[in-house]
Amino acid sequence: MNYTPNQIAKSLKTNRTNTLGLIVADISNLFYSSIAKYIEEEASAYGYQVIYGSAHESRDRFEQLLNVLLARQVDGLILAIPENAEKSIHELTCINKPFVVIDRKFKNAPKAPSILLDNYDASQQIVKHMAANGYKRPGLITINRKLCHLKERKDGFTTTCKELLKKLPFVYELHEEKLEEEMHHIIRRSLYEDKVDSLCFFTNKIAMAGLSEIAALDVEVPGTLGVVCFDEAEAYKLFKTPVSYLKQPIETMSKAAVSYLINRIEHPKEKPSITIKEFKGTLVVKESSSKRSLSIVKRKNQHLVRS
């Protein structure tokens, strides 16, 4: 009969919108757009729709978005909360609005339900792999933020370097606002002054900036420099050498977030089950982090192609 009920009226009455709110750091980043895709998929299986926005790691932008989503009466929230915005965790708890934190956790809010990578373990995997491939002077490039998950990546990296290489890694921290400018200098400094033999890029975005500098410099990878990145990116395929990366179980984590949240929404009386849940990552090894031997094979192949 071509009749569609008015969802607005329905929502007013039932006090339910069947909508989840999702706030990520940047939806144009493959890591977050994959999360959004899986969350959308899973939510729609439960009959929920997702509305989302990017906070770009800004506390103001985050709180503004959160208010918009709350005014729209979303039934629950999935949040990549930026630095210093933990206040919102407290507020959401007070108004009893179901939520779950993704990709982050907060020391000062240990009871907030959180779903994320086991970041310490991930870094440990990376360093073990690098050590096994003969790298002796690794460096890590991260971002100057106090986010707990980045700290654990750094701690895991540093501690494992000490254990296996008896040496601290070179640590480079840069400011997101001047990412490209600083990367330009850091790549040169790490190569020509600190003489690192390998670099680990701590996020997708850092990897993009770093690899583009390396591409411009025409440094041999892995011959001169081994490379491992956090997170997958389609762009890696354009790099001359296939890039090793630590893959997060994005689908599993996204689905875990949605099913936890919907359970909270539909059974508000039950005691929440998870507090902080960490998932193991998988190191996808490609040519960029294998030592000399393979880089010679590559040169042979180049020769074949040319002839």
Added chain:
Amino acid sequence: MNYTPNQIAKSLKTNRTNTLGLIVADISNLFYSSIAKYIEEEASAYGYQVIYGSAHESRDRFEQLLNVLLARQVDGLILAIPENAEKSIHELTCINKPFVVIDRKFKNAPKAPSILLDNYDASQQIVKHMAANGYKRPGLITINRKLCHLKERKDGFTTTCKELLKKLPFVYELHEEKLEEEMHHIIRRSLYEDKVDSLCFFTNKIAMAGLSEIAALDVEVPGTLGVVCFDEAEAYKLFKTPVSYLKQPIETMSKAAVSYLINRIEHPKEKPSITIKEFKGTLVVKESSSKRSLSIVKRKNQHLVRS
């Protein structure tokens, strides 16, 4: 006083949600995520929020999304309509719901308001540039879809090749579902059988697949093969040679779409102003499409870096 009015109740009364719906092909594609960003920005200046989704060029997925957005009572819609989904244009007109088509236009719906690139002119710019740089055997790689804007890209390319090079370009059309597999063969065929001296990738996504094959083959760009792409991508920076691309005026087009739409929403009595509006693109010339001379300079630089 910490009081926030219930938007649901307000909407029920006023019959306005201050929400725009946006359907793109794929939000994880930089082209569309930029559009979404600018549309969000502009809409929020008018006090509107945007909710969006990806139809992935599927008519079913598109109609489903459209229905969800309509049930949510969005005030207006911005749509990248997929192939064969023109029926929706008619339906929206019938129920008198304001909308504007972006990045597409439809021959069989010439009165639908549409905002897009002047695709014919864009291809013309590209071919002129290639001809001026001495390329004589260009190829184009596009997708096997009947979308009008892709057809105009092809027509502009072909016609200008005939005019300036007295020769038709090599045309490769591939199926989006088997993009990578087909690209693998097409790049080889174009280089080794058809002996093209340059390739133009017709979308962002095609460019990614094509450039990653070229990176794996280790073909010299632009020495052996000149390259121009449609649309910007951060990933291009990881390619060994900076990539030339045709930049669409995304910000201008996005803002034009929003202001047209909001005007329609807030002044429903007025006669709509635009029907189809096409914007000129800008060719951003980098090293990937300059002829021999520059590729020699590059080799010199490589030498300097090595020493």
Added chain:
DNA sequence: CTGAAAGCGCTTACAG
């Protein structure tokens, strides 16, 4: 100028 009342389109508890 102020304040009580009607009504947006649903759902649901309740009366018949």
Added chain:
DNA sequence: CTGAAAGCGCTTACAG
């Protein structure tokens, strides 16, 4: 089992 009525939280036209 069926159907009329109340009410979700606003806005707005209208009475006082």
